[in-house]
Amino acid sequence: MTEVRSTKIVANWIFFGVAMLIIQVLLGGITRLTGSGLSITEWKPIVGTLPPLNETQWQKAFEQYQQIAQYKYINHHFTVTDFKFIFFWEWFHRLWARLISIVFLIPFIYFIIKKYFKQWMIMPLVILFLLGAAQGAIGWIMVKSGLNDENVYVNHIRLAIHFVSAMVLICYALIFGLKLVVPQRDFIVDARLKKFTVVIIVLLVVQLFYGAFMAGIKGAIAAPTWPDINGMIIPKQFFGNNISNDLLFNIINIHFIHRTLAYIIFILILFWWSKTIKHKTNSFNNAKHWPFIFVAIQVVLGIFAILNSPKIVLGHFGVFEWLAQLHQLFGMLLLLALISNFYLLRSKK
Numbered sequence: 001m002t003e004v005r006s007t008k009i010v011a012n013w014i015f016f017g018v019a020m021l022i023i024q025v026l027l028g029g030i031t032r033l034t035g036s037g038l039s040i041t042e043w044k045p046i047v048g049t050l051p052p053l054n055e056t057q058w059q060k061a062f063e064q065y066q067q068i069a070q071y072k073y074i075n076h077h078f079t080v081t082d083f084k085f086i087f088f089w090e091w092f093h094r095l096w097a098r099l100i101s102i103v104f105l106i107p108f109i110y111f112i113i114k115k116y117f118k119q120w121m122i123m124p125l126v127i128l129f130l131l132g133a134a135q136g137a138i139g140w141i142m143v144k145s146g147l148n149d150e151n152v153y154v155n156h157i158r159l160a161i162h163f164v165s166a167m168v169l170i171c172y173a174l175i176f177g178l179k180l181v182v183p184q185r186d187f188i189v190d191a192r193l194k195k196f197t198v199v200i201i202v203l204l205v206v207q208l209f210y211g212a213f214m215a216g217i218k219g220a221i222a223a224p225t226w227p228d229i230n231g232m233i234i235p236k237q238f239f240g241n242n243i244s245n246d247l248l249f250n251i252i253n254i255h256f257i258h259r260t261l262a263y264i265i266f267i268l269i270l271f272w273w274s275k276t277i278k279h280k281t282n283s284f285n286n287a288k289h290w291p292f293i294f295v296a297i298q299v300v301l302g303i304f305a306i307l308n309s310p311k312i313v314l315g316h317f318g319v320f321e322w323l324a325q326l327h328q329l330f331g332m333l334l335l336l337a338l339i340s341n342f343y344l345l346r347s348k349k
Contacts, residue, residue: 030317
C-alpha cells in the first residue's frame, strides 16, 4: 500500500473518532437533560458494560439509586420502570465511551502491524489515548459529586471541567487529523489574524465553561427573558464583595456573563470574518465562513432556549430540551471551526 493511501486511511479513522466523540458529548447532554446522570451509582469499566439482566438485578440497582439525594428529594415517586428510563441514557452514554475506546484501540494495533504510522504519529496517538482515559476518570469524579445525601445534581464546576476537557480531546484529535490531510500550499501566512483567532478561541473556551455552568445549575429557567435579565440589563449584585461566589455560583450573574460573552464573541467573529476575505486557498476558502455561520446560529438557539425554558417539564424531552441540545452542538461546531482555521493560519512561512 502506498504511503499516501495509508495516511488517508489513518486520517479517516481519526475523523471518524472525532465524530464519535461529538456524539458522546451530545449523549452527555441528553443524559443531563433527562436527569439520568446519577442513575448508575457505581463505576465498573468492564463489568458495567452489561445493564441489569433480570428483575433482581434491576431492583438492586434501583435500591442503590434510592440512597442518594436526587431520589429522596426529586424522584421519590419513581417506580422501577421510571428508573429504567434514566438508567438507559447513562448506561448508553458509558457504553458509547467504551465503543470509542474499542474503535481507537483495535485499528491502532492493526495499523502498527501494517506499518501505516509514521514515527512522528505514535506520540500524538498515545496522548490521545491518555486524554481519553483521563476524560473517563473526570466523568466519574463529576458523577461522585452527586452521589450523596445532599446534592440532587452533580457539581456544576465539575460538569464544566468534564465538558471542556472533552472538547480539548476532540480538538486535539481534529488537529492531528488535519495534519494528515491538509497540504502545505493551503496554509495562510497572517500572524495578526492567527493571534486574533487565538483571542477568540480563549474567549470561547471561557464561554463554554459558563454554558456548562448554566446547564449544571439548571439556570435557564431563572431568567427566561430576553434581551433583559428579569428586567435588568446588569444584575444588581454583579459587583459584590465575594468574587468567587458572584462569578461561579450566582445564577443571575452566570446568566449575565454567558450572554455578554455571546455578544462579544459574535461581534469579534464578524470582524474576524471580514479580515479573512482577502485570503483564498482551497482549505481556508471553505473553512473561513463556518465560524460566522455557526456563531449566528448559536446565538439564535441560545435566545430561543432561554425563552422556552418555562416549558420545561421534568421527565419530558420537549422544545426547550431540543433547543438546548442544538445550542450545545453548534457551540461545539463553532469551536472546531475556529480550531480548524487556527491550524490553517501561520505566523510565518
